[in-house]
Amino acid sequence: MSVTKPAVVLVNLGTPDAPTTAAVRRYLKQFLSDPRVVEAPRLIWFWVLRLIILPLRPRRVAKLYASIWQQDSPIRLVAQQQAEALAGRFDCTVRYAMSYGSPGFEAVLDELADQGHDHLLILPLYPQYSGSTNGAVADALARWVRTRREVPGLTLVKDYWQNPAWLDAVADSIRRFREQHGEAEKLLFSFHGIPVSYQDKGDHYGERCHHSAALIAERLGLRAEQWMVTFQSRFGPQEWLNPYTDKTLEKWGKEGVRSVQVVCPGFSADCLETLEEIDGENREVFLHAGGESFAYIPALNAEPSHIDALEAVVRAHL
Numbered sequence: 001m002s003v004t005k006p007a008v009v010l011v012n013l014g015t016p017d018a019p020t021t022a023a024v025r026r027y028l029k030q031f032l033s034d035p036r037v038v039e040a041p042r043l044i045w046f047w048v049l050r051l052i053i054l055p056l057r058p059r060r061v062a063k064l065y066a067s068i069w070q071q072d073s074p075i076r077l078v079a080q081q082q083a084e085a086l087a088g089r090f091d092c093t094v095r096y097a098m099s100y101g102s103p104g105f106e107a108v109l110d111e112l113a114d115q116g117h118d119h120l121l122i123l124p125l126y127p128q129y130s131g132s133t134n135g136a137v138a139d140a141l142a143r144w145v146r147t148r149r150e151v152p153g154l155t156l157v158k159d160y161w162q163n164p165a166w167l168d169a170v171a172d173s174i175r176r177f178r179e180q181h182g183e184a185e186k187l188l189f190s191f192h193g194i195p196v197s198y199q200d201k202g203d204h205y206g207e208r209c210h211h212s213a214a215l216i217a218e219r220l221g222l223r224a225e226q227w228m229v230t231f232q233s234r235f236g237p238q239e240w241l242n243p244y245t246d247k248t249l250e251k252w253g254k255e256g257v258r259s260v261q262v263v264c265p266g267f268s269a270d271c272l273e274t275l276e277e278i279d280g281e282n283r284e285v286f287l288h289a290g291g292e293s294f295a296y297i298p299a300l301n302a303e304p305s306h307i308d309a310l311e312a313v314v315r316a317h318l
């Protein structure tokens with residue numbers, strides 16, 4: 001009747017099924033239709049999305065995806081590795097799911113509940129809560145609950161940037177990188193942005209990013225002038241959290257900063273926004289503006305120290 005063991009579901013943002021215009025269009029349609037992601041007036045956005053964004057953006061973005069594609073999209077390959085590695089740590093089922101695209105979050109929840117798991121622990125893989133990411137997972141969970149006659153016990157992890165195991169894992173990865181490659185003049189912590197209007201309405205995501213970076217810098221013993229926090233991945237004409245990553249790298253290059261290392265601790269897996277936007281586009285911006293050396297420090301992905309941290313987060317909530 002029921003399996004008494006809990007199951008863990010790791011949830012990340014999502015990605016297209018293929019690096020093609022059609023697949024990117026399907027993905028962006030689902031993603032950008034979520035009112036948690038784009039908080040524009042619904043009727044206006046319905047038409048802007050269909051008449052401007054979806055006819056134009058997918059072709060360009062599909063090329064960017066093609067440039068980072070492996071056997072699959074990196075974010076999905078990493079999710080699979082993370083789930084496998086974490087499953088090795090407990091006597092319980094661990095699955096991964098995506099908020100947009102596949103494997104769909106609600107389908108994975110159905111499967112686990114149908115197998116009789118009577119407690120599901122949902123861990124969104126965003127270290128810093130934002131309504132636009134973790135909030136969207138909560139919405140999807142609430143929608144799913146309404147479809148189930150028998151609702152399992154549910155635990156939703158809000159976020160985990162304060163967990164010492166996660167802070168140690170990020171600090172150690174930076175330390176190891178600097179031991180291998182030497183130290184750059186500047187260490188830039190780049191986080192995905194959100195529109196300033198979301199912050200004005202009460203989303204404290206930006207503060208959580210600043211606190212995270214400060215705690216990591218403290219572990220590394222960095223002086224204030226050695227590091228900085230910026231925000232990347234702007235979308236649309238609104239003002240987003242600043243300072244912006246690209247503008248900062250351009251300014252540094254022009255001002256004579258010779259070497260930078262960039263780390264993106266808001267991304268639990270490498271993806272389009274780190275591999276292409278940071279290690280591709282922003283590298284070019286810095287070098288073009290006069291910088292001499294640019295290095296991207298990879299996300300924690302399925303590193304054992306990351307799995308240690310995720311294990312600690314799960315154990316703290318089970």
Ligand SMILES: C=CC1=C(C)c2cc3[nH]c(cc4nc(cc5[nH]c(cc1n2)c(C)c5CCC(=O)O)C(CCC(=O)O)=C4C)c(C)c3C=C
Nearest residue numbers: 013014015037038061075130132133192194235271272273
């Ligand atoms: C209004 C739009 C967007 C908000 C708000 C937003 C917040 C947000 N996103 C992430 C993490 C990721 N975003 C990724 C891609 C991506 N993000 C947006 C838009 C918003 N994000 C778009 C349109 C895209 C797709 C690419 C593009 O068309 O430019 C990804 C990468 C996924 C992949 O397939 O590799 C991640 C991860 C966070 C953490 C966040 C708020 C805190």
Ligand SMILES: [Fe+2]
Nearest residue numbers: 013192233273
């Ligand atoms: Fe995004």
Ligand SMILES: [Fe+2]
Nearest residue numbers: 233272273277
């Ligand atoms: Fe981007």
